[in-house]
Structures are given as C-alpha cells and as structure tokens.
Amino acid sequence: MNLSLRDVYQNLGKFLLTCVGVSLLLGVVMGMIAIYRGLVDEALGLARAMKADVWVVEGGTRGPFAEASRMPGDTREGISSLWGVESAGSVLFQNIEIAHRGTTRRLMLIGWEPGRPGGPPTLSEGRPITRSHYEAIADRRAGFAIGEQVIMGRNTFAIVGLVENLVASGGDPVIFTTLRDAQRLQFELEPSAARREQARNAAAAQNTDSINAVLVRLKSNMSPQVFAQDVQRWKRLSAMSQTQQEDVLATSVIERARKQIGLFTSILLIVSMVIIGLIIYTMTIDKKRPIATLKLIGAPDSVIVKLILQQALAMGMIGFITGAILLRLGQDYFPRRLVFETSDAVALFGIVIVICLAGSVIGVRAALKIDPASALSN
Amino acid sequence: MQTQDALVEIRGLGKHFGEGSTRVNALADFDLDVHAGEVVGLLGPSGSGKSTLLNLVGCILEPTAGVMRLDGQDIWNGEWKRKDLRRLRLEKIGFIFQSHNLLPFLNAWENIAIVRTLLGDPPAAAQRRAHELLDYLKMAHRRDAMPAQLSGGEAQRVAIARALANDSRIILADEPTAALDSERALAVIELLRTAALERQAAVLVVxxxxxxxxxLDKKVHLRDGRLDPNA
Structure with a gap:
C-alpha cells in the first residue's frame, strides 16, 4: 500500500496543478539551457560550416566574429601562393536588413568566391550559385522560397538554394552571395552620395575590393599551427587555426551569454527548489493530523519520510517530463534555435532530483516534529 | 465476564509539567488496574488529568513518577524499559479517537490493513484481516468507502476495527462516542464491550x-490529577 500515491489520488487536482507549475518552471530552465546550447551550436556551426583549416585575418585582430577585420582583396592571392595551401578563398561578412513581405528581416550576408572555401555547406534545396551576380543562397529560417526575388541594396537577387540551421551568433539567418555582390552591397552608395564621395577622393571611392578574412584549406601534410605561425610573420596579417577561431568565438561571443544564461538558470533552479520546498512543506502541514495518527498507531519515521519524499520526487519527475514535452512542443515556435542535448537532460534530471530531496528537508523536519498526541486533540 | 489478569497496572504514576513556581501536577500518585475483558471509564471534569493518563498509558507522554506495566511487561519504572515506543504502541495498544482520525486518503479496509502492513504482514494477508474485522463489525458493505463517505457511526466502527487490527489487548479510547447520537453511541460502547470480552482486552475509555x-464495568473519577475521593 503506497501511502503517497493514495494521498496524491485523494488530492489529484491540487497535485496536478502544482505539477503544472513546477513543469512550467522547469520548462523555462530547460529553455534557458537549450537557448545556450543553440547559441553555441549556431555560433560554432557557422565557423565549422566554412570548413577552413586556417583563418587569415587583419593583423592584430582576432577575426570577423570577434571584431572588425579588413584586408585588401588581393590578400588571398598572396596566401594561395604559400607552401602547403590546397585552396584559399576570400570572405566578407556583413549584417544587413532587408524588407521582405512587409516585414524587416535582419540577415548575416556572407560574400565568397564560388569554388573556393567559405561557401555554403550542403544545400537542402535548390542549386549552387552559377552566375557571378544577383543570385543568393539563404538559410531556410530567413523565410525565402526558391526562385523568390529579394531586394538587397539597390539590386534584386534570386534565391537559388536553401541551407539548414546556418545562422550567425546573434541568431540572424545567413545569406550567401558572390564576393563581388557582397562588396558592392557593402560599399555601393546612393548615386548622389557616390558622386560626392568621388569628388572628395576618387581613388578611395573606387576601391571597394576589401575582404574580412581569407579561409585556407591546407594539404594533409601541413600543420595548421605551423602555417599560422608562417603567416604571422607578415605583420599586417594574423592567422588562427580552426580550433583557435572556435575558441575566440567561444570566449568572446558565447562566454558572456554563457554567464548570463548560467546565472539565470542557477537562479531559476534555486527558485524551483524554494517553490518545491514550500509546496512540500504546505502539503506536509495539510497532512498534520494523518501524520500524527500514523505516528500514534505506530508507523515508524521511515514510513512518514517516504510519504513526503515520494511525493516530492513524483512532483519533480512529472514536472521534468512535462517541462521537456512543453519545450519540445514550443521549440518550433521559439524565435531562436533550441538545442536540448541528452547529456543536459540527464544532468538536469539529476539536479531536479537533488532539488526535490533538498526541498523536502523542511517538510520532512516538520513531519518528524509533529507530536503524535496531537491526533488525540480535537 | 472478566479475568484477574491486569493488562494495565499503574502504581504511583505521576506527571508534572514545568518546574518551580510554574509546576503543574497533571497526575499524581495514581494507581489503576484494568483487567482483561474489562471496560473502564475515566471520568472527570476538564483538566482533571484524564487525557494525561491516557497519553501516559499510550506511551505518548513520559511519566515523572511511578511504575507502569502493560500486558505483563515493565514499560516504565523511572525510565522507559523499551526504547522503541512506537513499535510498542503498534504491537500492544489500539487507539480510538473522538473524531475517528481515519487516514482520509485510504478507504475503510485500507485504514485497517495499514496496521497489519506496518506489523509486516504481506498485502494480501493484511487485506484479508481487514475484511474479517469489517465483517465482525458488520461493516463489510462499506469496506471500499472513503472516510468522507462514511457516517460518524460508520467511521467510528472502522476506527474500532483499526484499533483491533493489531490484535492488541489494550484499547485506549478518547471520547469515542462524543460525536455520536445516543443510538450510535450505545452501539459503539457495546462493540467495545464485546471486543473486550471476546478478545480478552482491557479497554480504557475517557x-x-x-x-x-x-x-462501563468500572468508573474511575479523577479530579485535579488524583482519584476523586468524593465520587
């Protein structure tokens, strides 16, 4: 005869309502963890999708994901001629906003040289860019369809291909164009402004061949670290291996978010513990007379502790499972990518169990203090 | 019909609360024997020490003086002679309360079976024993009812069945008929008398x-924590 189960049946509505509250709380905790994992996945996903061994960037900088890095467009030719290079490609990164179907879309524009490193990974739909101008490949979350015409800057681009889950660290979907188109988008001015700039400094106004990084793929016998050290000898350039680039992303872009989300998650877990503790305490006080009766008829403390702990654990487990289901159901409607890994689920489940046990302490203490003689008083 | 076996033997039992100027003698120098088959009533005004005596015999309160033997075993003689008082209550004493105190989340037979379960009976045996007791108290038709669905008299019968479930020979009842009308009150006291005789139990009723x-076979009048000499 399971007393806690029978007590739950007796107060099923109240218990389930409490579980719903706990599940919403734990759902938010899971959401925070999933946001962080999604953030890491997205931030590193873009860098990884480029499939570079070495990132060559402006000297003294840590690359386009951390800070501004601007280099002349011909840098790639110099890098390509180095020993150990299999292929190299120039890339340009730029945040843009475009009007689309009555709303404003914020995108991460990446210009690259088709056939060279830096382009989109496997397409989920459509075809690669085949023309040198006015074609684009976008992440599906940008909301574009194949064949759709999109105005960027002063030109209209045709969406020819779609990729999946490729967004910037800020969550903006990525759109790829040729390097030349991206450079024009970045530097091309309105006609009147262009005329004014040309009048001020004609040479500077015409120089739009600027890039943010050169992505290098090395031959199999070349070490990325050794190659990066070689490039560093050119004072105007810095070089990082893919691992270093991911570390830069992790520390400069993700670290702050990790701390913020970690702090909120910790606070939510503490709040969950306090709430579960208070609920368990209230449920225990509600059962004061039955507990006193149990003690009076001779039930050992273990029976009473089990009655409270089983309910606390049931509440935590139901809350956890329902929270996970809610997260799964709401995942597709959430504006950011949510990634809830099995290892996170297992770790959080363990934490929830510990929280339930810790939260039960006050209730168990209260129960053990109940005087059996109070069953006799009316 | 009563035997000469004293199941409850109390000599010089006392209980005081507080010390010095705040000391209150709830019970002093109290002697009592309750024999098998006997129903003894503890009578007296509020504050006379009836409940204190019931709590002392029920091993809920610790005496401050005297000697107490239950079912032939030394229980108190300046100190508890058994360390596990809760187990002692489970094995030797049955309690009946004024407001029945059935566990609200268990049905009638489960409220009885839980005592057998606590004693270590397998679930099927505990259930069988609970059904037997409900049959004995003519409550078989209500065995699946929850306490909230039982009338006062029915609930008190289930409480009596629970008190008998551990086959204890000492039954302590605190105002078992106070919440019942005359007819049901008499039915309950008759049940207790029958149980005392058939099971050779000692019943102490406040x-x-x-x-x-x-x-009642015997009435014990208390006043100010002592036997009332005028009763």
Whole structure:
C-alpha cells in the first residue's frame, strides 16, 4: 500500500496543478539551457560550416566574429601562393536588413568566391550559385522560397538554394552571395552620395575590393599551427587555426551569454527548489493530523519520510517530463534555435532530483516534529 | 465476564509539567488496574488529568513518577524499559479517537490493513484481516468507502476495527462516542464491550458521555490529577 500515491489520488487536482507549475518552471530552465546550447551550436556551426583549416585575418585582430577585420582583396592571392595551401578563398561578412513581405528581416550576408572555401555547406534545396551576380543562397529560417526575388541594396537577387540551421551568433539567418555582390552591397552608395564621395577622393571611392578574412584549406601534410605561425610573420596579417577561431568565438561571443544564461538558470533552479520546498512543506502541514495518527498507531519515521519524499520526487519527475514535452512542443515556435542535448537532460534530471530531496528537508523536519498526541486533540 | 489478569497496572504514576513556581501536577500518585475483558471509564471534569493518563498509558507522554506495566511487561519504572515506543504502541495498544482520525486518503479496509502492513504482514494477508474485522463489525458493505463517505457511526466502527487490527489487548479510547447520537453511541460502547470480552482486552475509555456510564464495568473519577475521593 503506497501511502503517497493514495494521498496524491485523494488530492489529484491540487497535485496536478502544482505539477503544472513546477513543469512550467522547469520548462523555462530547460529553455534557458537549450537557448545556450543553440547559441553555441549556431555560433560554432557557422565557423565549422566554412570548413577552413586556417583563418587569415587583419593583423592584430582576432577575426570577423570577434571584431572588425579588413584586408585588401588581393590578400588571398598572396596566401594561395604559400607552401602547403590546397585552396584559399576570400570572405566578407556583413549584417544587413532587408524588407521582405512587409516585414524587416535582419540577415548575416556572407560574400565568397564560388569554388573556393567559405561557401555554403550542403544545400537542402535548390542549386549552387552559377552566375557571378544577383543570385543568393539563404538559410531556410530567413523565410525565402526558391526562385523568390529579394531586394538587397539597390539590386534584386534570386534565391537559388536553401541551407539548414546556418545562422550567425546573434541568431540572424545567413545569406550567401558572390564576393563581388557582397562588396558592392557593402560599399555601393546612393548615386548622389557616390558622386560626392568621388569628388572628395576618387581613388578611395573606387576601391571597394576589401575582404574580412581569407579561409585556407591546407594539404594533409601541413600543420595548421605551423602555417599560422608562417603567416604571422607578415605583420599586417594574423592567422588562427580552426580550433583557435572556435575558441575566440567561444570566449568572446558565447562566454558572456554563457554567464548570463548560467546565472539565470542557477537562479531559476534555486527558485524551483524554494517553490518545491514550500509546496512540500504546505502539503506536509495539510497532512498534520494523518501524520500524527500514523505516528500514534505506530508507523515508524521511515514510513512518514517516504510519504513526503515520494511525493516530492513524483512532483519533480512529472514536472521534468512535462517541462521537456512543453519545450519540445514550443521549440518550433521559439524565435531562436533550441538545442536540448541528452547529456543536459540527464544532468538536469539529476539536479531536479537533488532539488526535490533538498526541498523536502523542511517538510520532512516538520513531519518528524509533529507530536503524535496531537491526533488525540480535537 | 472478566479475568484477574491486569493488562494495565499503574502504581504511583505521576506527571508534572514545568518546574518551580510554574509546576503543574497533571497526575499524581495514581494507581489503576484494568483487567482483561474489562471496560473502564475515566471520568472527570476538564483538566482533571484524564487525557494525561491516557497519553501516559499510550506511551505518548513520559511519566515523572511511578511504575507502569502493560500486558505483563515493565514499560516504565523511572525510565522507559523499551526504547522503541512506537513499535510498542503498534504491537500492544489500539487507539480510538473522538473524531475517528481515519487516514482520509485510504478507504475503510485500507485504514485497517495499514496496521497489519506496518506489523509486516504481506498485502494480501493484511487485506484479508481487514475484511474479517469489517465483517465482525458488520461493516463489510462499506469496506471500499472513503472516510468522507462514511457516517460518524460508520467511521467510528472502522476506527474500532483499526484499533483491533493489531490484535492488541489494550484499547485506549478518547471520547469515542462524543460525536455520536445516543443510538450510535450505545452501539459503539457495546462493540467495545464485546471486543473486550471476546478478545480478552482491557479497554480504557475517557468519556463525558453519561449515556454510556451504565455500560462501563468500572468508573474511575479523577479530579485535579488524583482519584476523586468524593465520587
């Protein structure tokens, strides 16, 4: 005869309502963890999708994901001629906003040289860019369809291909164009402004061949670290291996978010513990007379502790499972990518169990203090 | 019909609360024997020490003086002779309360079976024993009812069945008929008398209910924590 189960049946509505509250709380905790994992996945996903061994960037900088890095467009030719290079490609990164179907879309524009490193990974739909101008490949979350015409800057681009889950660290979907188109988008001015700039400094106004990084793929016998050290000898350039680039992303872009989300998650877990503790305490006080009766008829403390702990654990487990289901159901409607890994689920489940046990302490203490003689008083 | 076996033997039992100027003697120098098959009523005004005596015999309160033997075993003689008082209550004493105190989340038979379960009976045996007791108390038709669905008299019968479930020979009842009308009150006290005789149990009843006075084998009047010499 399971007393806690029978007590739950007796107060099923109240218990389930409490579980719903706990599940919403734990759902938010899971959401925070999933946001962080999604953030890491997205931030590193873009860098990884480029499939570079070495990132060559402006000297003294840590690359386009951390800070501004601007280099002349011909840098790639110099890098390509180095020993150990299999292929190299120039890339340009730029945040843009475009009007689309009555709303404003914020995108991460990446210009690259088709056939060279830096382009989109496997397409989920459509075809690669085949023309040198006015074609684009976008992440599906940008909301574009194949064949759709999109105005960027002063030109209209045709969406020819779609990729999946490729967004910037800020969550903006990525759109790829040729390097030349991206450079024009970045530097091309309105006609009147262009005329004014040309009048001020004609040479500077015409120089739009600027890039943010050169992505290098090395031959199999070349070490990325050794190659990066070689490039560093050119004072105007810095070089990082893919691992270093991911570390830069992790520390400069993700670290702050990790701390913020970690702090909120910790606070939510503490709040969950306090709430579960208070609920368990209230449920225990509600059962004061039955507990006193149990003690009076001779039930050992273990029976009473089990009655409270089983309910606390049931509440935590139901809350956890329902929270996970809610997260799964709401995942597709959430504006950011949510990634809830099995290892996170297992770790959080363990934490929830510990929280339930810790939260039960006050209730168990209260129960053990109940005087059996109070069953006799009316 | 009663035997000469004293299941409850109390000599010089005392209990005081507080010390010095705040000391209150709840019970002092109290002697009592309750024999097998006997229903003894503890009578007296509020504050006379009836409940204190019941709590002392129920091993809920610790005496401050005297000697107490239950079912032939030394229980108190300046100190508890058994460390596990809760187990002692489970094995030797049955309690009946004024407001029945059935566990609200268990049905009638489960409220009885839980005692057997605590004693270590397998679930099927505990259930069988609970059904037997409900049959004995003519409550078989209500065995699946929850306490909230039982009338006062029915709930008190289930409580009596629970008190008998551990086959204890000492039954302590605190105002068992106070919440019942005359007919049901008499039925309950008759049940207790029957149980005392058939099971050779000693029943100690705290009561103010004059309807049942003439059904008691012995009446013990208390006043200010002592036997009332004028009663």
């Amino acid at each position: 009561t103010h209910d004059d309807k049942i006075f003439d059904r």
